[in-house]
Amino acid sequence: MRLLIVEDAEDVCDAIAESLSRLGHVCDKARTLADARQFLGVQPFDLMILDINLPDGSGYDLLKEIRARGETLAVIMLTARLGVDDRVDALDAGADDYLVKPFDIRELEARLRAVARRRHGETDAILEAGDIRFNTATRQVTVGEQICELTRREQSLLEILLSSRGRVIAKEELHSRLFGLGEEAGLNAVELYIARLRKKLPSASLEIRTLRGLGYQAFVSGTARRA
Structure with missing residues (x-):
C-alpha cells in the first residue's frame, strides 16, 4: 500500500516508516499539517497514519477536511490521550481506527491490515x-x-x-x-x-x-x- 505518515516526532515517524517499508509498503512522511496537505494534493494514498497533536494544528482538522471533501482515504489516528471521549471523537470525525501512544509497532501493523481488509471487503488475512x-x-x-x-x-x-x-x-x-x-x-x-x-x-x-x-x-x- 501507499501510506502517508503524519507524525512530528522524527524518531517515531522514522520507526513506523522503516517497519512498514520492510513489509513492502511505500511510505511518505510528513511532519506538519502543511506538509501533509501538500502530499495529499499531489499523490493518492491508500491509508494515512495521522497524529493528533502536530506543530501547526490538530490532526482532527485535517481528518475533517478530507471527509468534508468526500474522500474515502483510510485513516488511523495516533493519540497520546487515553480518554474515551478522545477516541470517540476520532471515530466520529471519520477515522477508521485509532491507536494510543506508546504502542507496539506490531499492533499498528495488525490494525493497518485490519483496516485494509475491511476496505476491500475481506474477512481474514x-x-x-x-x-x-x-x-x-x-x-x-x-x-x-x-x-x-x-x-x-x-x-x-x-x-x-x-x-x-x-x-x-x-x-x-x-x-x-x-x-x-x-x-x-x-x-x-x-x-x-x-x-x-x-x-x-x-x-x-x-x-x-x-x-x-x-x-x-x-x-x-x-x-x-x-x-
Whole structure:
C-alpha cells in the first residue's frame, strides 16, 4: 500500500516508516499539517497514519477536511490521550481506527491490515486466487503447497492485484502505489515487475492481462471480463 505518515516526532515517524517499508509498503512522511496537505494534493494514498497533536494544528482538522471533501482515504489516528471521549471523537470525525501512544509497532501493523481488509471487503488475512494464497500478516505466498519467494515489492504488487481482481488498474496508479516520491523509477518499472511476477508464480490460476492504453487486469482463470 501507499501510506502517508503524519507524525512530528522524527524518531517515531522514522520507526513506523522503516517497519512498514520492510513489509513492502511505500511510505511518505510528513511532519506538519502543511506538509501533509501538500502530499495529499499531489499523490493518492491508500491509508494515512495521522497524529493528533502536530506543530501547526490538530490532526482532527485535517481528518475533517478530507471527509468534508468526500474522500474515502483510510485513516488511523495516533493519540497520546487515553480518554474515551478522545477516541470517540476520532471515530466520529471519520477515522477508521485509532491507536494510543506508546504502542507496539506490531499492533499498528495488525490494525493497518485490519483496516485494509475491511476496505476491500475481506474477512481474514488471506488473499486467494485459485491455488494462490497470500498471507498478508506473514507476507508468505504459496502456490498449492509450494512457497513462492517474492521480493517485498513483488509482494506489494501481488497484494494490489489480488485485492483488485477484475478491476482495470492504470499503470500510473500501480506506479504511485509501488514507488515513493523520492524514488527514481519510471513507468517502465511497472512493466518490469509485472513481468517478474508472471514468471515467479508457477500457477495458471491468476492471469494478469495487459490492456494497452488502459493498464492491467488480474483475474482468476475463467472469470475474465472484457474491459
